[in-house]
Amino acid sequence: MSFSNIRREDASRAVIVHAILLTYTLVALYPIFLVVINAFKTRKGIFKDPMGLPNADTFSLEGFTKVLAKSDFELFFYNSFSVTIITIVIVLLLAAMAAWALSEYKFPGNTVLALYLAIGIMVPIRLGSVSILNLIVDLGLINTLTALVMVYVAQGLPLAIFILTEFMHQIPKDLKEAARCDGVGEFKIFFAIILPLIRPAVATVAVFTMIPIWNDLWFPLILAPGDGKQTITLGVQQFIGQYVTDWNAVLASLSLAIIPILVLYLIFSRQLIRGLTSGAVK
Amino acid sequence: MADLKLDQIRKSYGAVDVLHGIDLDVKDGEFVVFVGPSGCGKSTLLRIIAGLEEITGGDLMIDGEVVNTKSPRDRGIAMVFQSYALYPHMTVYKNMAFGLKLDKQDKAAIDARVREAARILQLDQLLDRRPSELSGGQRQRVAIGRAIVRQPKVFLFDEPLSNLDAALRVQTRIEIAKLHQDLKSTIIYVTHDQVEAMTLADKIVVMNGGNVEQVGSPMQLYHHPETRFVAGFIGSPAMNFTKVTIDAVEEGKVTVAIPGGIKSVLPFDVPSAAVGQQVELGIRPEHLALGDVGELTVSGVVDVVEKLGDSTYLYLNLANGDRVTVRAPGHSRVKMGDTVTASAPAGAAHLFNGEGKAFTKVDCPAEFSADDI
Numbered sequence: 001m002s003f004s005n006i007r008r009e010d011a012s013r014a015v016i017v018h019a020i021l022l023t024y025t026l027v028a029l030y031p032i033f034l035v036v037i038n039a040f041k042t043r044k045g046i047f048k049d050p051m052g053l054p055n056a057d058t059f060s061l062e063g064f065t066k067v068l069a070k071s072d073f074e075l076f077f078y079n080s081f082s083v084t085i086i087t088i089v090i091v092l093l094l095a096a097m098a099a100w101a102l103s104e105y106k107f108p109g110n111t112v113l114a115l116y117l118a119i120g121i122m123v124p125i126r127l128g129s130v131s132i133l134n135l136i137v138d139l140g141l142i143n144t145l146t147a148l149v150m151v152y153v154a155q156g157l158p159l160a161i162f163i164l165t166e167f168m169h170q171i172p173k174d175l176k177e178a179a180r181c182d183g184v185g186e187f188k189i190f191f192a193i194i195l196p197l198i199r200p201a202v203a204t205v206a207v208f209t210m211i212p213i214w215n216d217l218w219f220p221l222i223l224a225p226g227d228g229k230q231t232i233t234l235g236v237q238q239f240i241g242q243y244v245t246d247w248n249a250v251l252a253s254l255s256l257a258i259i260p261i262l263v264l265y266l267i268f269s270r271q272l273i274r275g276l277t278s279g280a281v282k
Numbered sequence: 283m284a285d286l287k288l289d290q291i292r293k294s295y296g297a298v299d300v301l302h303g304i305d306l307d308v309k310d311g312e313f314v315v316f317v318g319p320s321g322c323g324k325s326t327l328l329r330i331i332a333g334l335e336e337i338t339g340g341d342l343m344i345d346g347e348v349v350n351t352k353s354p355r356d357r358g359i360a361m362v363f364q365s366y367a368l369y370p371h372m373t374v375y376k377n378m379a380f381g382l383k384l385d386k387q388d389k390a391a392i393d394a395r396v397r398e399a400a401r402i403l404q405l406d407q408l409l410d411r412r413p414s415e416l417s418g419g420q421r422q423r424v425a426i427g428r429a430i431v432r433q434p435k436v437f438l439f440d441e442p443l444s445n446l447d448a449a450l451r452v453q454t455r456i457e458i459a460k461l462h463q464d465l466k467s468t469i470i471y472v473t474h475d476q477v478e479a480m481t482l483a484d485k486i487v488v489m490n491g492g493n494v495e496q497v498g499s500p501m502q503l504y505h506h507p508e509t510r511f512v513a514g515f516i517g518s519p520a521m522n523f524t525k526v527t528i529d530a531v532e533e534g535k536v537t538v539a540i541p542g543g544i545k546s547v548l549p550f551d552v553p554s555a556a557v558g559q560q561v562e563l564g565i566r567p568e569h570l571a572l573g574d575v576g577e578l579t580v581s582g583v584v585d586v587v588e589k590l591g592d593s594t595y596l597y598l599n600l601a602n603g604d605r606v607t608v609r610a611p612g613h614s615r616v617k618m619g620d621t622v623t624a625s626a627p628a629g630a631a632h633l634f635n636g637e638g639k640a641f642t643k644v645d646c647p648a649e650f651s652a653d654d655i
């Protein structure tokens with residue numbers, strides 16, 4: 001086989017791969033695109049031509065004005081944001097420390113504990129909704145954001161620990177031992193060497209943790225549905241009625257809800273640079 | 283600066299015994315090199331000294347104080363790893379200063395130490411680079427610098443040069459030797475490389491299967507190996523061995539029958555009970571000369587010729603199937619298939635009993651003795 005043949009084969013494979021990925025991207029992005037364009041249309045415009053771009057006739061900001069003026073959108077927003085951020089911070093800190101313990105220290109029950117934590121990935125936390133509700137009521141935390149944070153931390157930890165443990169295994173043993181010889185304490189090793197080195201993994205975990213929380217409707221609905229504690233996804237529901245749905249408002253608030261998660265994603269994805277460990281060991 | 287004493291150090295991983303009772307004394311300022319075949323426990327012993335590995339049995343003393351349970355930082359050691367183990371997200375400067383910051387020393391003192399180490403190792407220009415922007419040799423120097431700035435009592439090196447190419451290895455080896463002269467610190471150094479061991483060491487520790495075979499100066503090991511293992515391990519190309527039978531024993535003299543019917547009288551103290559036993563005769567390739575000029579003579583067919591320029595190695599097949607390496611001069615015209623005779627003076631011989639222990643040589647000629655070196 002000549003070289004040009006190989007190259008042609010490579011090229012055609014690349015075309016196929018790109019075609020598949022492009023199709024997938026379109027399928028995934030199109031609904032979001034629809035939400036955003038329809039948020040800028042009049043009610044009539046939405047129903048007449050749901051797929052069309054807003055034009056001079058149909059363009060309107062009525063959805064946005066309604067959302068911002070008639071509802072506590074800022075409050076919902078604040079609730080969602082604080083729940084998500086606080087959860088991410090707690091999950092990352094606890095998961096990283098647990099992963100460090102599981103990957104670095106040999107102690108009896110190490111494997112069992114790792115397995116136990118991994119089971120959490122497979123069992124959906126919603127199966128325990130009833131007991132969680134009971135527990136939260138008993139704790140007197142119903143209708144608080146604290147309840148949501150606690151549940152989300154429990155939901156996010158297993159996968160986070162699993163991913164971070166794998167990454168920590170990959171950090172060369174020599175690096176930690178060099179630090180120990182340098183007289184560095186275990187906490188300092190963790191915060192000054194291990195965490196910076198697994199930054200890409202931490203960012204990945206942050207994204208994985210944040211999206212389901214931001215989008216969740218279930219737990220806000222059963223644990224914190226009260227006034228003043230609603231998250232965005234729950235708050236939007238007030239525009240969806242049994243008989244009439246205010247599509248302008250729904251689509252506008254959904255469009256607005258995309259922004260913060262997009263910003264967070266951009267922040268974390270900048271950390272997803274590879275090759276951070278190059279040069280550590282030969 | 284410190285003395286180091288190992289007293290019956292043992293190490294097991296579960297049921298596997300890796301070190302079987304190591305005794306060793308290291309004096310202040312000594313350069314000690316551990317050599318031995320792969321898997322003999324050199325790294326394990328070094329890591330035990332560093333405090334990275336728990337001791338199963340025995341005592342480790344630094345400056346007369348048992349440090350078995352002390353953490354690496356409290357032992358006052360610094361280790362240089364084969365893989366360099368630099369912190370990839372820190373600059374060269376930070377890599378070196380990292381261990382110091384923790385001692386809460388004042389900034390100016392830390393800075394002075396780092397710059398001094400950088401000057402010694404010629405890293406001045408590289409202080410702001412990251413490890414990924416350095417060559418292998420530069421990384422190795424940063425790793426050494428990181429050890430120097432801590433001013434440890436003992437330096438530990440685990441095969442520090444094995445990732446470098448040949449030229450750089452020679453250069454860095456010389457730098458390490460200079461460093462030892464300047465710092466006058468105690469150094470323990472693990473290597474596979476014969477030349478590194480011979481050139482750097484004040485004292486070589488030859489290890490085999492978790493035991494110390496022999497401890498001595500490079501020349502002692504070369505001229506007076508106590509066991510067949512050490513004789514075969516030190517020196518390159520390796521010593522030639524052939525089985526001989528003890529024919530007669532006198533005071534300070536032994537007559538051995540070399541295969542092929544030749545008998546030689548060698549200057550060894552051998553108990554008379556050994557007559558008739560099979561022992562092993564060893565001669566180094568560089569002590570054999572072409573022609574029939576010495577007391578010990580072998581002849582065989584040349585199998586392989588290796589020309590190195592300054593010398594030529596001839597690999598002979600003897601009649602009894604043994605192989606013998608001879609170092610001939612570089613201009614030697616011997617070709618493959620030639621039959622040649624080589625001989626060595628009796629004083630160059632080594633004799634080992636059935637268990638591989640050396641018989642004592644008497645009246646050792648100066649050129650085969652390490653007494654005055």
Ligand SMILES: Nc1ncnc2c1ncn2[C@@H]1O[C@H](COP(=O)(O)OP(=O)(O)OP(=O)(O)O)[C@@H](O)[C@H]1O
Pocket residue numbers: 295298300318319320321322323324325326327474
């Ligand atoms: N964690 C461990 N568990 C079990 N056995 C081990 C462990 N570490 C090392 N060993 C065994 O201990 C023995 C000595 O290992 P060590 O690394 O000290 O050898 P070495 O002399 O440094 O070899 P090399 O020259 O190849 O580096 C080996 O047989 C190895 O298999």
Ligand SMILES: [Mg+2]
Pocket residue numbers: 324325326
């Ligand atoms: Mg080793």
